[in-house]
Amino acid sequence: MNTKHLWIWSLAGLLWLDFSFGIQPSQVSAADKPYYEGKTIKLIVSSSPGGGTDTAARLVVRFLPKYLPGNPQTIVQNMPGGGGTISNNFFFREAKPDGLTLFQDSSSGLGTFSRGGPAIKYDPRKYRPIGTVARGGSVLMIRKEARARLTDPKAKPIVVGDTDGIRTWVSMTVWAAEYLGWNLRWIYGYPGSGELVLALRQGEFDMWGTQNAKIIQGLLKDGVVEYLAQQDDERRDDFKEVPTFNELLGPKRPSGVAWEAYLAWAGPAQVDKFLVAPPGTPDEIVTMLRAAFQKMAQDAEFKDQATKFFGEEWRTIPGAKTEVMIREATTISKEAQNFLTKIRKKYGLPAEEPKKEPKKKG
Amino acid sequence: MLEAAINGLLGVLTPESLGFMALGVLIGSLVGFLPGIGGPSTLAIMLPFAMTMKDPYLVIALLVGMDAVGNTASAIPAILISVPGSIGSQATILDGYPLAKKGQAARALSASLIASLLGGFVGPLALLAALPILRPLVLAFGSPEFFVLTLWGVTMVGVLSGNAPIRGLLAGILGVLLATVGLDPKSGVERFAFDQSYLWEGVNLVIVALGLFGVPECIDLASRKTSISETQEFGGGFWEGIKDGFRYWWLTLRCSAIGAWVGFLPGLGSSVADWFAYAHAVQTEKNNENFGKGDIRGVIASESANNAKEGGGYIPTIAFGIPGSTSTALILTAFIAVGIQPGPDMLTKQLDLTFAIIWTLTLANVIAVALCMLLIKPLAKACFYPFYTVVPLIIVFVFIGAFAANFSSYDLVGLMVFSLLGFMMRRHGWPRPPLLLGMVLGEKMELYLWISSARYGLEWLLRPGVILLFLLVAASLFYPILKQRRKRAEKEAAVL
Numbered sequence: 001m002n003t004k005h006l007w008i009w010s011l012a013g014l015l016w017l018d019f020s021f022g023i024q025p026s027q028v029s030a031a032d033k034p035y036y037e038g039k040t041i042k043l044i045v046s047s048s049p050g051g052g053t054d055t056a057a058r059l060v061v062r063f064l065p066k067y068l069p070g071n072p073q074t075i076v077q078n079m080p081g082g083g084g085t086i087s088n089n090f091f092f093r094e095a096k097p098d099g100l101t102l103f104q105d106s107s108s109g110l111g112t113f114s115r116g117g118p119a120i121k122y123d124p125r126k127y128r129p130i131g132t133v134a135r136g137g138s139v140l141m142i143r144k145e146a147r148a149r150l151t152d153p154k155a156k157p158i159v160v161g162d163t164d165g166i167r168t169w170v171s172m173t174v175w176a177a178e179y180l181g182w183n184l185r186w187i188y189g190y191p192g193s194g195e196l197v198l199a200l201r202q203g204e205f206d207m208w209g210t211q212n213a214k215i216i217q218g219l220l221k222d223g224v225v226e227y228l229a230q231q232d233d234e235r236r237d238d239f240k241e242v243p244t245f246n247e248l249l250g251p252k253r254p255s256g257v258a259w260e261a262y263l264a265w266a267g268p269a270q271v272d273k274f275l276v277a278p279p280g281t282p283d284e285i286v287t288m289l290r291a292a293f294q295k296m297a298q299d300a301e302f303k304d305q306a307t308k309f310f311g312e313e314w315r316t317i318p319g320a321k322t323e324v325m326i327r328e329a330t331t332i333s334k335e336a337q338n339f340l341t342k343i344r345k346k347y348g349l350p351a352e353e354p355k356k357e358p359k360k361k362g
Numbered sequence: 363m364l365e366a367a368i369n370g371l372l373g374v375l376t377p378e379s380l381g382f383m384a385l386g387v388l389i390g391s392l393v394g395f396l397p398g399i400g401g402p403s404t405l406a407i408m409l410p411f412a413m414t415m416k417d418p419y420l421v422i423a424l425l426v427g428m429d430a431v432g433n434t435a436s437a438i439p440a441i442l443i444s445v446p447g448s449i450g451s452q453a454t455i456l457d458g459y460p461l462a463k464k465g466q467a468a469r470a471l472s473a474s475l476i477a478s479l480l481g482g483f484v485g486p487l488a489l490l491a492a493l494p495i496l497r498p499l500v501l502a503f504g505s506p507e508f509f510v511l512t513l514w515g516v517t518m519v520g521v522l523s524g525n526a527p528i529r530g531l532l533a534g535i536l537g538v539l540l541a542t543v544g545l546d547p548k549s550g551v552e553r554f555a556f557d558q559s560y561l562w563e564g565v566n567l568v569i570v571a572l573g574l575f576g577v578p579e580c581i582d583l584a585s586r587k588t589s590i591s592e593t594q595e596f597g598g599g600f601w602e603g604i605k606d607g608f609r610y611w612w613l614t615l616r617c618s619a620i621g622a623w624v625g626f627l628p629g630l631g632s633s634v635a636d637w638f639a640y641a642h643a644v645q646t647e648k649n650n651e652n653f654g655k656g657d658i659r660g661v662i663a664s665e666s667a668n669n670a671k672e673g674g675g676y677i678p679t680i681a682f683g684i685p686g687s688t689s690t691a692l693i694l695t696a697f698i699a700v701g702i703q704p705g706p707d708m709l710t711k712q713l714d715l716t717f718a719i720i721w722t723l724t725l726a727n728v729i730a731v732a733l734c735m736l737l738i739k740p741l742a743k744a745c746f747y748p749f750y751t752v753v754p755l756i757i758v759f760v761f762i763g764a765f766a767a768n769f770s771s772y773d774l775v776g777l778m779v780f781s782l783l784g785f786m787m788r789r790h791g792w793p794r795p796p797l798l799l800g801m802v803l804g805e806k807m808e809l810y811l812w813i814s815s816a817r818y819g820l821e822w823l824l825r826p827g828v829i830l831l832f833l834l835v836a837a838s839l840f841y842p843i844l845k846q847r848r849k850r851a852e853k854e855a856a857v858l
Contacts, residue, residue, distance in 0.1 A: 050692070054691075075407070309698055
């Protein structure tokens, strides 16, 4: 190969790069072809690889294309951090409404939005929901040897561990501290559930909650923890022996704005792992995606795989219902918002003043 | 246990398993060779396919085989053109490229492959040896211990700074500062991101490595108007490198052990092992004045560690079902999909599969090294081509690598910024490796210091593990200084 050839090849390479920037997949589609034929869907995931949200995303990329016209390719991009802020901000601002960029988020993203603050530059109510994979409610656990200190105000406080201090299950711990007199303090900053499980096993903290049945069963089997409560109003089939938080509170359950604030924090858990398209995605694309999601939910292999990952207690929720649930989970009165801010501040958890309107997209 | 080992081996040696392993090795090697395309990205692409497999042995052969060899081929561009093929081979540049400039690319390549091979044996061996004590081993390290380990990494800045320690320190600080760019993972608050969504995820380490080393070396090459090799003798470096690989077996063993150790610590990250091993080599080897200028031991240290790390990475996965790295997190997903339940069962009911992982790690390495060995001689000749032939190719290679990292045009702008920075640093005698190390460790340092302080206040300083690690940090910091002083005193005594 002589020098002239090398230069030509180099130039060709650079031109290829240039073309790669200039041509978007949507621009090359022909009208008579199925919409997704020859295209690639990029699925942004709000957590790091290996967690529940990522697992839901892996299932989606494997099964959803099967039911989309044109059977697109898929790529996954993990964007963890900030309780979903990083990925939500990015998706809300950058994703084009062409059905080629989707977002797998979790209830944390909704909780973070409700908490508000200057970092929030997204509005989940404007997303176009495709569907939800929801597991049973979170189960709150405590290390066995720490149990005796739970309600002893003179003992060393029980340490609650979390990624960002705003996960939906953390609401149980805060309300238990306030109304049941639990002696707690909170640390947060762990990157993901893997690190949290390890730190719980090490005894770096004593209390943690998760919806992941496999993790809970593993910790129980090894005798590391015992149950305290579960978040759903009704007991999960796979954890029938665990009292609900409502039952635990009993007559001490507050009412009025205090309970409204609790529900505003804990509520998004029911939405769990939801898949959305960007704001402004045309109805025909959303309909196509929702129909594919529903067909995927009936796929026997999908069901089998989901059970392997999430245990028996999981279900799918259609896009239209997900939309309503997201709206409900993120609607909070000013009084309840103020209560939340106050109580979070009281217990040293991240708290922001009531949020301002996020910047409009575009 | 013997029965499980034999069953595991038989599962791996079926024609289908060997076929998938060969495929995994081929893809893993290619991805390792091409900068920018990380191993995890490729694993993620293969994941949907792997999840459709019914036989767990085939999944292990394909994915573990692919994962095991990612760092083997990545030494090739690191040595030949000063561009690491993966983030695990960054430290290989430090002595690999100077060796190529001395006309010893073949030697450096073959030594790196032998080191990779031996490291690839030590990793699975460490996993095997750790089987009975896996769980307490993983639980021994909490956030305070991780923080001191990252501090230990920082002490390496001195080792990597050559004769410009202050500049090295400043470059390291700049690296740590760069690691803070983006949205704070705890609160989502913007830090030095200037409302640019490109910076929300932080500065990409791959782009920094390509910019700091790849482009400045090209400019240097073009301005020298020579080939990469400054001499025109090809010599018999290939066999010399193989001999080096075995000659320094004790160093290989130590650095492999460091790699395996870093691998099993699920909080340290995959880009640290080669730096730890390199610094260890500089600090403990005799006649270390040539490190950074083309010492074969630098290549051996880095390459043995990054391959051994892969074996170590499976320890927390097997012990608790907790992934030790992004790659193992993805492999874990595939395992669950095909019915392998990572965790304690892998030490009892599924011990056959654990051994299949160990065998795959070992065999995949042998295949990858054999494959790369075939390419050494033709590739090493590239060092003797004139600059006008090589420079355009490297530039294209670097730019495609930068683009392939995220398919973002902004990455190319980032590449140019860091190329300029790398060029200026090179020109004015500022050491570049500390900047990279600062970036690698910065994020982890902040995270573990935050958790340690939040959890223990100042009490974490009194934990036995922390004290022990602090002593090790102090020893690794002061031992080279004491050694140097003793040497100087001996020299002075000899003169007198």
